Amino acid sequence: MKQFRAVPKVTPAFDPSLKISMESSFPILCKHFDLILISPKLFWSIPPNSRTGFSFGGSFEVPLGIWILAWKRGIGVNPCIQCGGKAFALYSAGAMSLGTSQGFCSEYGKAFHNKSWSPGTWVFLRKEIDERKKALGIVDRTYPEGLRISDLVELIKG
Ligand SMILES: [Zn+2]
Numbered sequence: 001m002k003q004f005r006a007v008p009k010v011t012p013a014f015d016p017s018l019k020i021s022m023e024s025s026f027p028i029l030c031k032h033f034d035l036i037l038i039s040p041k042l043f044w045s046i047p048p049n050s051r052t053g054f055s056f057g058g059s060f061e062v063p064l065g066i067w068i069l070a071w072k073r074g075i076g077v078n079p080c081i082q083c084g085g086k087a088f089a090l091y092s093a094g095a096m097s098l099g100t101s102q103g104f105c106s107e108y109g110k111a112f113h114n115k116s117w118s119p120g121t122w123v124f125l126r127k128e129i130d131e132r133k134k135a136l137g138i139v140d141r142t143y144p145e146g147l148r149i150s151d152l153v154e155l156i157k158g
Contacts, residue, residue, distance in 0.1 A: 025153045026104040032156045033068045044146030053093035054122040066128050080105040087112050092121045
């Protein structure tokens with residue numbers, strides 16, 4: 001059986017290829033969910049290390065809009081251990097009962113890493129991606145083109 005790595009090499013808080021910090025940008029993103037959902041270029045933008053993985057189903061990148069659909073249903077949402085506000089996962093992976101989530105506080109952007117995980121998150125994300133790609137006529141493994149996350153942040157900052 002293939003070794004399953006549940007934790008990404010780079011934490012989601014910092015990606016050296018980006019000029020922005022996700023911690024400082026995340027609360028801004030959280031104020032613009034509805035805009036991101038209606039703009040395909042924003043919807044299909046993939047934040048650094050935004051992935052989900054399930055030992056029985058494989059691992060794939062998750063566009064920001066797909067995460068927002070999940071968060072709006074309470075999937076990938078946990079109380080922030082620092083402020084008690086909502087913290088949203090941008091990374092979620094595991095086996096049946098054991099796994100990990102990573103993401104950011106919606107209020108202050110503080111990165112988190114915890115043991116909360118559910119295979120249901122993977123199932124939801126996979127289904128949403130597949131259905132939306134199918135509606136666009138995309139049948140291979142690619143996604144519609146989205147903005148780089150740093151460009152997305154610049155755009156919504158206005
Ligand atoms: Zn917080």
